[in-house]
Amino acid sequence: MTEIVIFGLVWIALSLAADLGLSQIKSHTMYFIISRQGHLAEDAFNFLAAFLIPVAIFVALFLVYTLIRFRASNGDAVRSRQQTVQNKLFVTVWVALSFALNILFWLHPTAADLETMFRRDFLANNRHDLVVDVTARQWEWIFSLPQYHITQAVNRQGLDALTLPVGRRVEFVLRSYDPFHSYDVQAAVIHSFWVPAFGIKEDVVPGETRYEFVTPTRTASYATNPMVRVQCAEVCGPGHAWMEAPLSVVSGPAFDAWVKREQKRQQG
Numbered sequence: 001m002t003e004i005v006i007f008g009l010v011w012i013a014l015s016l017a018a019d020l021g022l023s024q025i026k027s028h029t030m031y032f033i034i035s036r037q038g039h040l041a042e043d044a045f046n047f048l049a050a051f052l053i054p055v056a057i058f059v060a061l062f063l064v065y066t067l068i069r070f071r072a073s074n075g076d077a078v079r080s081r082q083q084t085v086q087n088k089l090f091v092t093v094w095v096a097l098s099f100a101l102n103i104l105f106w107l108h109p110t111a112a113d114l115e116t117m118f119r120r121d122f123l124a125n126n127r128h129d130l131v132v133d134v135t136a137r138q139w140e141w142i143f144s145l146p147q148y149h150i151t152q153a154v155n156r157q158g159l160d161a162l163t164l165p166v167g168r169r170v171e172f173v174l175r176s177y178d179p180f181h182s183y184d185v186q187a188a189v190i191h192s193f194w195v196p197a198f199g200i201k202e203d204v205v206p207g208e209t210r211y212e213f214v215t216p217t218r219t220a221s222y223a224t225n226p227m228v229r230v231q232c233a234e235v236c237g238p239g240h241a242w243m244e245a246p247l248s249v250v251s252g253p254a255f256d257a258w259v260k261r262e263q264k265r266q267q268g
Helices: 002-030 036-069 088-121 252-267
Strands: 130-137 140-144 162-165 170-176 191-195 200-204 210-214 229-232 244-250
Touching: 002 036, 036 088, 036 200, 036 210, 130 162, 130 191, 140 244, 162 252, 170 191, 170 200, 200 210, 244 252
Parallel strands: 130 170, 162 244
Antiparallel strands: 130 140, 170 210, 191 200, 191 229, 229 244
């Protein structure tokens, strides 16, 4: 019983220290989330970490504690005063807790958060105010806004860039092909549409059209935080590391001004 009490106290102390350390890390460096969908992912991570960190510490501590506490000095085998071949209570509790945790994690956050996302983004419930066609090619992101007749959005330097309005739902239509060259669509490669600050990632597969929905919650830009960018997260060739594009989330009036500049640029 003494061994169990000592082990339990050490486990609790280490779990509390790890939880405190995690809270300090994530409040400073781990997160920069600016979308409703991203906040769901953030909450899911925090919920899972609250349960899984103590479990991981328990398993690791059990191994280390056993190696240190019950080691045989000088290689001499010492028979334990108490031999336990099997412990049905321990096995039952271990299996039951493992089963309960897996069921819990399946219900929440997995099923619960997916239901929340589907309910928010289902076309019958919401009107997606802004449609952005995203074309992935080796090695470039091309953004077009058909509602505003913008065929390729670029920044002042003429490089591909995307600007979105804060607080408006955005529907990304994702395709992988090269619009500048005629060839078999199936010859393209898989890319992955990833915006770290949105907390979303979706593979872009040749021959398929995929969709991703996001509602930005605050203004931000790549100039102030590198997490606000569109990045390819699937190895797609030699230029993969440079396949990124800056993103800006701006106010409604600023977005309208940007649209007018893009339309004027294309007409000129």
